[in-house]
Amino acid sequence: MVLRGAQILVILAGMAAAMPATLFGQGEHARRAGSELLVLLGDIDRLQRMDPDVQQARGLHDRIAGMLSGLPLLLRLADQETERVNTASDIQRLRSLLVDRQWALLAEAVAALSSRYPLQSNTFLTQVSPVRLRSALHHHQSLCAACHDFPHQQSERPPFNLYQQAKQLPKVEFTARMLVGIRGDVMTGLGNPFTDEEIAALIALYLNAQSSAEADLRLAE
Numbered sequence: 001m002v003l004r005g006a007q008i009l010v011i012l013a014g015m016a017a018a019m020p021a022t023l024f025g026q027g028e029h030a031r032r033a034g035s036e037l038l039v040l041l042g043d044i045d046r047l048q049r050m051d052p053d054v055q056q057a058r059g060l061h062d063r064i065a066g067m068l069s070g071l072p073l074l075l076r077l078a079d080q081e082t083e084r085v086n087t088a089s090d091i092q093r094l095r096s097l098l099v100d101r102q103w104a105l106l107a108e109a110v111a112a113l114s115s116r117y118p119l120q121s122n123t124f125l126t127q128v129s130p131v132r133l134r135s136a137l138h139h140h141q142s143l144c145a146a147c148h149d150f151p152h153q154q155s156e157r158p159p160f161n162l163y164q165q166a167k168q169l170p171k172v173e174f175t176a177r178m179l180v181g182i183r184g185d186v187m188t189g190l191g192n193p194f195t196d197e198e199i200a201a202l203i204a205l206y207l208n209a210q211s212s213a214e215a216d217l218r219l220a221e
């Protein structure tokens with residue numbers, strides 16, 4: 001049988017629909033679970049080194065508690081997506097460890113989970129052309145800069161300067177924070193407005209530039 005172009009396309013489309021998303025890159029839920037676990041791990045590490053009485057420690061504590069509450073559902077969805085038997089672990093124990101401030105045990109348990117639900121960050125850590133960097137800068141200036149460029153630290157959950165944060169954290173953790181931060185805090189309810197390529201370009205911008213002003217000068221050349 002000789003297949004014509006259109007028939008081949010239909011067959012390929014059918015195959016793509018039948019394959020798990022992971023073959024074409026990580027699925028939404030697995031990505032979300034992987035990101036949240038990395039953010040959790042980073043937050044636990046930060047919290048244990050903070051004076052528990054400062055305002056930001058309370059904010060961080062609440063954020064960790066919130067992420068732990070959402071975790072059972074997140075892991076279940078990720079398991080469904082990757083067609084894995086539900087490996088739901090004892091999240092209640094993690095909550096007790098947080099209440100008891102058992103940082104080392106909590107970090108150990110979350111790290112174990114994180115290695116079972118890794119984030120494939122390579123999609124987001126790529127070379128980006130100057131044209132895409134410029135468009136990322138435009139996104140940043142119109143949608144993020146107002147809160148993130150000169151952030152007020154006087155709140156329980158302050159925003160950070162993303163150019164600085166990108167250089168201070170391991171790249172994979174910063175990627176995870178971008179995926180969780182854009183989704184969870186900024187555009188809540190609207191879904192993620194960016195494509196993977198656009199997020200990769202934003203990450204490259206934060207990693208490579210010192211500030212919006214410096215990027216503006218350099219990319220204008």
Ligand code: HEC
Pocket residue numbers: 039063139140143144145146147148157158159160162177178179180181182185186202
């Ligand atoms: C209205 C103010 C506001 C805007 C606009 C905003 N953010 Fe945020 N963002 C915040 C606050 C506040 C937090 C801290 C939330 C928390 O701690 O729970 C945050 C958190 C984040 C985080 C997570 C940081 C971490 O440590 O986990 C990232 C990443 C992030 N934002 C990226 C962005 C990007 C990219 C944009 C633009 C597309 C953006 N934000 C726009 C206020 C804002």
